[in-house]
Amino acid sequence: MRADARRNRERVLRTAQQLFATEGLGISLDEIARRAGVGPGTVHRHFPTKEALYLAVAIDQLRQLVMEGEALADTDDPAALFTLLSRMMASGAENAAVKSALTAAEFDLRSAAPNVATDLTRQVAGLLERAHSAGVVRPDLAVDEVMALVAGAFAAIRHADAEISRERSAHIAQIILDGLRPPPR
Known part of the structure; x- marks a missing residue:
């Protein structure tokens, strides 16, 4: 994985973890992308489903x-x-x-x-x-x-x-x- 892709993935993980904890699981992948400062495609490329993102956050x-x-x-x-x-x-x-x-x-x-x-x-x-x-x-x-x-x-x-x-x-x-x-x- 390229360095910028790795940084974006990490940013998405940190943002998702924080948002899941503070706002619950109902937050959309697009909103996570917006708050992480990346495009929705970046989130969907790394985490095709919300369950994949949940699992990645937990791991x-x-x-x-x-x-x-x-x-x-x-x-x-x-x-x-x-x-x-x-x-x-x-x-x-x-x-x-x-x-x-x-x-x-x-x-x-x-x-x-x-x-x-x-x-x-x-x-x-x-x-x-x-x-x-x-x-x-x-x-x-x-x-x-x-x-x-x-x-x-x-x-x-x-x-x-x-x-x-x-x-x-x-x-x-x-x-x-x-x-x-x-x-x-």
Whole structure:
């Protein structure tokens, strides 16, 4: 892909993500194009359907989380796991409408982007191992349980109608994260 095409695609993804979160999924591809500062043909060339754009936005979010995990892995912070999980839950809350649309369309991100999902799980596993070594998480916690709790957080945030309130969704996420810490002695 040419550099200008790649920049346009990125601009469309960022704009779509923001608009889906703030204005909902009813926004048209043409309006996304207008707000991204590109022509409608550019959007339709990269994303022939709205579902393709939903999927691209969701995969892009996962890739961003992988990069955040990589950056956190380069730090010495033994509790970096909590930072990444908090960001994952916030991302899930921000993109709840997109995730719901993908579920309704019977898209599974793990199937649609298996490498990205695997990379994210690998980042969580590495940070979990560091957290275990430092004693900042429960010793009986496994990576598949952590990933299940993150998915459960999305459901809890949606159930509490907290997707539009960063404070409420962060509070719910914090309750879940507190449960990962070792019990007091």
